Amino acid sequence: MKIAVLVKQVPSSEAKIRIGADGKSIDTAEVEWVVNPYDEFAMEAALQAKEKFSGEVTVIGLGGDKVEEALRQCLALGADKAMVLRDAAFEGSDSLGVARALTAAVKEVGPDVVFCGKLGIDHDNSAVGVMVAELMGWPHASVVSSLEFNDESSATVVREIEGGSETLSVKLPAVLAANKGLNEPRYANLKGIMMAKKKPMDVKDAAALGIDAGTVGAAGAMTTTESMQPPAERSAGRLIDGDPQQQVTELVRLLKDEAKVL
Amino acid sequence: MSRKILVFGEQRGGALKKPTMECVGLAKSLGDAEVIVIGSGISGVAETLAGTGVPVHAADDASLEYPSPELYVSAIQAAVDATGADVVLFSASAMGRDLAPRIAARNGAGFVSECLSLEADGDGFKARKSMYGGKAFAQVSVKSGAKLVATIKPGAYPAAETAGGGAVQPLSWSAPDNVGATVTAVEQIASDRPDLGEADTIVAGGRGLKEAEHFKLVEDVAAPLGAAVGASRAIVDAGWVPHHYQVGQTGTTVSPKLYIAMGISGAIQHLAGMRTSGCIVAVNKDPEAPIFKVADYGIVGDVFEVAPLLAEELKKATS
Ligand SMILES: Cc1cc2nc3c(=O)[nH]c(=O)nc-3n(C[C@H](O)[C@H](O)[C@H](O)COP(=O)(O)OP(=O)(O)OC[C@H]3O[C@@H](n4cnc5c(N)ncnc54)[C@H](O)[C@@H]3O)c2cc1C
């Protein structure tokens, strides 16, 4: 089975986010970059599929120099190959631009299944994986929290919805967007880390992928981030004194009379 | 410029989802609004939507009982084509998030997700959304003249009012030949609590509750408030409550009018997901817990003592 995983590099969820000097992007000086947490579940699902059917896992990432670190981590976990999409023409891409470039890469790999994360914890978009499915003309399932392959051409998945779940029967090839809970991602061991150094990492630009530069990057983007603001500062409020009964009585009074939320 | 706006009317099992009405309200303020509603046995939902005074296109067919993405997308696209819509709005729900990116890609449209606001700006749009799980907010512009697909955060806009005058018409649509993903079952865990993402009031619990069965304390405080219940990741990971209870950067980002955190420390990832709430209350036995840095009202105390008393007082206050 040929498997592809879309992997994005994002600031760690622990990172303190500061707005950069340009006022429209974040200050990356002290940011620790990690594999997008949901893509870790996608990666694990890919490795389990490979263990089940044998085959090959290719990880694909679009981004700057540092993306290679994220992809190298995936190689250490057991992916076989990495493909980096990098070109000045990709800069300023919106979700659809990223999806167009990734779609070209997916076509080149020709997988039976593509795994991605349900959401990038950077821009909170939840868009790219589903867009790739659309551009490929493939089915998709998003927010996948359980997956069972029936055979190499179909799977039964469960996806999470508000207060419940949907079960889908999915014909492959398809894009499956992983949610937390799908599996327990493994850790890389030393042998994996050593082996990863020798695994191939192909860097491709727009021309190599046959992408029309006008459809990606700032040139193709329909949306632009104009400015960013930190969330409104909250100041610590008041601690309510007394014994528990007094505290609770006073709290309910404040909620009613002062905050007016009851 | 007069814009044509199509709203995806979300329903499940013949019940209209409340955030749809908010999208209709927004759509009416942006231009000529129409609605597409899809499902099986949905005439009631369609009539309710028409009651807001907008034309409603209904794709009502047994095959559409469950939201199989390719079927729903093809029906929405048929409505886009029939109405000539240049903007399509979805609510930022599990269903909206699943379908909207396909419609955006199919139409080469700009896509903005989880909008907190959306306004016309000349021949384009500007939207505001949260990023980094609530650690930053961004103003996003949509290019002049571009088509737009957006998902709107529940609660961001008031619901459309009843106006009368809308008519329901069946959508002329044919199913695509090859459907690769089919929803075969929908399981809805019966709950009288509202959804986390839509609730005005949320009561959330964390590891301070010590054991899974003590989550009942949270539910008891939520009950008199008609509140949704939420959780920190620590107790989701421990398996005490389902994943969809998680509030935070990698859970649901919420902004209710009142958020009550019980036995939650207030880790950066948790704060990111709830710090824009109107009023924050924290109950924690550690006065140094970071949650107190964002709380409007704090009780330093034992949740096992405070929660039952609070449930009791709230019952009195709200009855
Ligand atoms: C990639 C990543 C993503 C994450 N995403 C999220 C996320 O989206 N949401 C999230 O919540 N977390 C997230 N986390 C986890 C986060 O870092 C914290 O570990 C988690 O929020 C802690 O949960 P907690 O407050 O319940 O537990 P703890 O931090 O253990 O806090 C328990 C609190 O209970 C108090 N307490 C104990 N006993 C009592 C008592 N009897 N009465 C009153 N108070 C008591 C303690 O004083 C303490 O403050 C993420 C972590 C990572 C690495």
Ligand SMILES: Nc1ncnc2c1ncn2[C@@H]1O[C@H](COP(=O)(O)O)[C@@H](O)[C@H]1O
């Ligand atoms: N630049 C990228 N490179 C590789 N994969 C990406 C990229 N952007 C998004 N993805 C994939 O799409 C998923 C959803 O991302 P997003 O639409 O940005 O929220 C991520 O979890 C990744 O799997």
